[in-house]
Amino acid sequence: MSNDENLTIKQQREKRRAEKVAALRAKQEREKRRNLIAIGSAVVGALAVIAIIVSIVVTSAQPRVEPEDIDIAGLETFDEIEGVHVEGAVDYDQTPPVGGPHNAAWLNCGIYEQEVPAENAVHSLEHGAVWVTYDPEEVTGGDLDALRDAMPNTYVILSPFEGLETPVVASAWGYQVQLDGVDDERLADFIVKYRASPDAPEPGALCTQAVDGPGKIA
Known part of the structure; x- marks a missing residue:
């Protein structure tokens, strides 16, 4: 005979009621723990957002x-560079050149996958362009993409x-x-310092609407 059979009907009802109350309290405790976890996650997320905002504000x-x-x-640094228009090829003192006699047509700025005429590129330098050149044997693949x-x-x-x-x-x-x-930090500094510089011989002159060199891809 089970223990419940030894109880009176009233005692059995009270026992079932107590079991229901215990089950309800257990459910409430589980829900309370879930709510606390959710609140904690929200607080952590909010703090992370605040940290990002503070970082942006401080940086700016x-x-x-x-x-x-x-x-x-x-x-x-190279001083006393004469910028005159000429026809034909020029034998420049620097490699790559940093100025001097150049073609009357400037080179459209952009990204090229082939060598470009130096005489046109030098004219672009006169307008304030920066000319970034790379050794095609040394810079390839992912480095070139970067x-x-x-x-x-x-x-x-x-x-x-x-x-x-x-x-x-x-x-x-x-x-x-x-x-x-390609990861030399001085490259970015050089571009910031000299790109579209007001100290260029012809600042503000166009670097477009002229001639494309071979292999222009962008």
């Missing part, structure tokens, strides 16, 4: 570095150039820096 509040205040290690992706949309020419002393060279009118590779 940092004083902007002016181009003229950027120092670039290894920067070469270099292309890093280029601004305007006032930059990117092209291969055989015979460089370093994997990458950045040039502007009268300035040049030889770089150790």
Whole structure:
């Protein structure tokens, strides 16, 4: 005979009532724990969002570095460059050239997968463009893709150039820096400092609506 059979009907009802109350309390405790977990997750998420917002605000509040205040290690400077229009090929003193006699038509800025005429590219430098050249034997595959992706949309020419002393060279009118590779931090500094610079011989002149070199892809 079971224990319930020894109980009176009243005792059996009270026992069932107690079991229901215990089950209800257990359910309420489980729901309470779930609510606490949900609240905790929401708080953590909110704190993460606040941290991101604070980071953005602090970063944007940092004083902007002016181009003229950027120092670039290894920067070469070339003075007294004459910018006259000529026809035909030019034997430049620097490789790649940083200015000098050039073609009357400038090279449209953009990304090239073939070497471009130096005489047209130099004219673009006169307008404030930066010419980023790379050794096609040294910079390939993912490195080349990363270099292309890093280029601004305007006032930059990117092209291969055989015979460089370093994997990458950045040039502007009268300035040049030889770089150790596509991840050299000086490349970004050089572009910020000299791209569309007001100190270019013809600042604000176009870097479009002229001639495309061979292999222009962007």
